[in-house]
Amino acid sequence: MITINVVMALTVGVLYGVGFTLLLSRSLMRVLIGVVVLGHGTNLLLQLAGGPPGRPPIVGTAPPESFADPLPQALALTAIVITFALTTFLLALGYRAFVLVGHDEVQDDVEDRRIARQKVPSAPLESGDGSDDAEQDLERADDEVEAEAARGRDRS
Template identity: 65%
Template sequence: MTGGPINVVMAITLGVLYSAGFYLLLQRSLMRIIIGIVIIGHGANLFLQSAGGPPGRPPILGGVEVEEMTDPLPQAMALTAIVITFALSTFLLALAYRSSVLLGHDEVRDDVEDRRIRRLQQRLAEDEDDDDENETDDHEEAVR
């Protein structure tokens, strides 16, 4: 009923899937982002299936001993993850198609508001540095 230890090949496969998915998720192309989300979804499904343990008998009381039964929860969660990944993928594909129709490309651009806030923070940091330098100069003159 409990899952056994995970084998090394499955752990490496899961690590590769998750790292490739997160790498693609950080790209600027919408198609790469969508492929990254799909790969992460596949990694989640593999993780849930490996967490379920080895195959066993159907969990029907009276027909099989409890030790031989398979836990149905990881299988149900994997099925739910498949449906969620499919729905999210179709939604993101529709958004990417709409973006490519309106803009002519699928690149995600920087937000103008983010740039404005970053410039404001840099200006404030420079002002604080100037104030610190003025205080140091005033202190040195007072010491003389």
């Protein structure tokens, strides 16, 4: 077991808190910053997992008992590389969303929208093609979908 100092524990806590808060936002840019901050927090935690700071772990430069643990450093380096790659990917994705959709916000949950759209909460699940039509194209405006649903009900 390793004890860590309080300042570092608080720092990790703040980084996690900020990261998770940003992850909860809708804009992909904020999510991206959240991922970066969270990544920093995780890497710091990895470093702390290796114990107190020490001399560079190179044989012959210092007595072995004063070495820092090199393994967490290697793990953190790998994690940094991966976070770097994913950050660039998210940047590209956010830009693409911005170009194609006009914003970079995460969409509503499809089921939530369906439920919100239902006028009668006790509508039967198998109510024919009318209400089910609604889910085919969720990008359409709500009133358009409702008009279609009304048409479907007329048909059946």
